[in-house]
Amino acid sequence: MVKWRGLAYNEATWEREQDLKSGEEITKYHRREAFPSGEYLEAKEKPLVSLFRPCMNYTSSTGRTVQSTGGVEDLNWLIESWYHSRNVVLVDEDVRGKKEGEGSSVCSVLVLDYLKNVQKVRGPFMVVVALGALKQWESEIELWTDMNVVVYHGNKESRKVIQEYEFWYNGEGKEQGPLKFNVLLTTFELFLADKNVVQQIKWEYLVIDDAQRLKGSSKFFQEVSGGVSQGVYKQMILLYNAPFDDSTQIGLLLNLLAPTHFGSSANIDPSQEDISKPYIRYKNKKVNEEEIKREEIKVEVEITQMQKKYYKDELTKYPPPKNLELQLVKCSNHPFLLLGVEERETSGGNNNEILIQASGKLVFLEKFLPKLMEEQQKIAIMSHMETMLDILEDYLTFKGLPYERIHKGLSSLDKMKVMEKFNTQK
The missing domain is CATH 3.40.50.10810 (Tandem AAA-ATPase domain)
Known part of the structure; x- marks a missing residue:
């Protein structure tokens, strides 16, 4: 049975040894099975x-x-x-x-x-x-x-495969003899x-x-x-x-x-x-003074004229929307999160520049990112709103910057792959 790198155990397949090219991995397999x-x-x-x-x-x-x-x-x-x-x-x-x-x-x-x-x-x-x-x-x-380390992870079907083929030497999930791992x-x-x-x-x-x-x-x-x-x-x-x-x-x-x-x-x-x-x-009870100290710096970013306009529009609506607080939070992040604003503001073209200039946070990001990129820093940007992640994705694509994205809809296996890629890529 072959467990393919990057795939879950429930996607493992049976292969003939002579059809596999990785001699080193086959040697490791026989050592694990011994x-x-x-x-x-x-x-x-x-x-x-x-x-x-x-x-x-x-x-x-x-x-x-x-x-x-x-x-x-x-x-x-x-x-x-x-x-x-x-x-x-x-x-x-x-x-x-x-x-x-x-x-x-x-x-x-x-x-x-x-x-x-x-x-x-x-x-x-x-x-x-x-x-x-x-x-x-x-x-x-x-x-x-x-x-021999076995990563016990994946959906219920994958874990069933692990129990059956990676736990016991008889390969039938029977609890007999020493454990394989x-x-x-x-x-x-x-x-x-x-x-x-x-x-x-x-x-x-x-x-x-x-x-x-x-x-x-x-x-x-x-x-x-x-x-x-x-x-x-x-x-x-x-x-x-x-x-x-x-x-x-x-x-x-x-x-x-x-x-x-x-x-x-x-x-x-x-x-x-x-x-x-x-x-x-x-x-490490005593911290080495020569080490770089971590700092938390809070930066207050001024909202743009477009944000002020739509913020005021939401406040003066009558009757006020039931979700007024949420609408104001959306506007504070980016006015394009409000229904119909993006279509209205980008009808004249030059959409990417408008995307940046519409939000104080993106204006700040536009100024700050080049400095971090010069220092070859890894950058994590977080938002509670998935629609804001969509806007950030559009921005990074426009700037030609490589990125990885984690959001609620990803499976735990896919999240792990994304984090591994983020941590290893230069």
């Missing part, structure tokens, strides 16, 4: 904590070496936590300017690589991330490890949608990215908490990619990580409570 050797199947007891020795450096199974001291220290902390059977949270308050192997996602991937290739624990491991991070995580796992990579939404599937498996490790999304009232938190109490996950790593200073949130996560130790404790301050230190590690 039943694991005995050393990976033997029941193992975890080594004594006294046997833990920190790595002076670490080279992954694909030959890549961690380049930074901080990355090695973080990896050693995660490995030592595994020896102690301790669930932990790795806090990264500043994700910029990382060297190879220093980011929290790569650190968690490397500890899984260490378990498979040093401790001969082949998994299964589950990694749960936001939809927009799926491709990044898949790439990092493939870059740093030799593990080492890492199952999925999203928060599909974790919940297929909880009856994923929670039937006993996981060696659960890694949760963007753990700041975990709230006590959320279904995801409740399902993970239930899995912890039922022993579904042997160990867990939470990656917290935001300031970690809310004492209630800290208490909530510590209760999730070690419920028997912390009970229902809340409002725990890790800077004051020694009891929490083994469970929390901070990366």
Whole structure:
């Protein structure tokens, strides 16, 4: 069975090996299909904590070496936590300017690589991330490890195909023997949608990215908490990619990580409570002053004469429209969003220039975009109105600027493709 790059699993086809030209991919396929050797199947007891020795450096199974001291220290902390059977949270308050192997996602991937290739624990491991991070995580796992990673994503039919052909070695969806994959990579939404599937498996490790999304009232938190109490996950790593200073949130996560130790404790301050230190590690607590600082700059843009005219028309209509507030918002964005205005204003030709000069926001964009383009910046423009995205698309087409567009009607797979293209194209 061939799963084609860029297509979902439900579009996979059966092909004859001699008809396929990619010898490298065929070799990878046979390696994935090969039943694991005995050393990976033997029941193992975890080594004594006294046997833990920190790595002076670490080279992954694909030959890549961690380049930074901080990355090695973080990896050693995660490995030592595994020896102690301790669930932990790795806090990264500043994700910029990382060297190879220093980011929290790569650190968690490397500890899984260490378990498979040093401790001969082949998994299964589950990694749960936001939809927009799926491709990044898949790439990092493939870059740093030799593990078989299955991206559990797509519609119900696609996920059925994954369960049938990518889970078990017998290829018939029967839960017998070891799992075929080492890492199952999925999203928060599909974790919940297929909880009856994923929670039937006993996981060696659960890694949760963007753990700041975990709230006590959320279904995801409740399902993970239930899995912890039922022993579904042997160990867990939470990656917290935001300031970690809310004492209630800290208490909530510590209760999730070690419920028997912390009970229902809340409002725990890790800077004051020694009891929490083994469970929390901070990366990049001090921001390098040489790094470029992020700034939020709000620019007030004056509306054009055309906008003032139609804004006044909407305000003075009698009787006033029921959706007056919405009409005024449309006019503030671009008067062409109002019914009939575009046809009326562009009847004389020169439509593209009129499109720009009609809106203060487009006038500003016309002045500001060239500067950003000179600096080779990636630019994201957002709007709550899909019709405004249509106008922006017309503008970018007129200027000959390459763009990608995400809107409500796109499937999750198409959104992922668009984000990947935006992140990789120059």
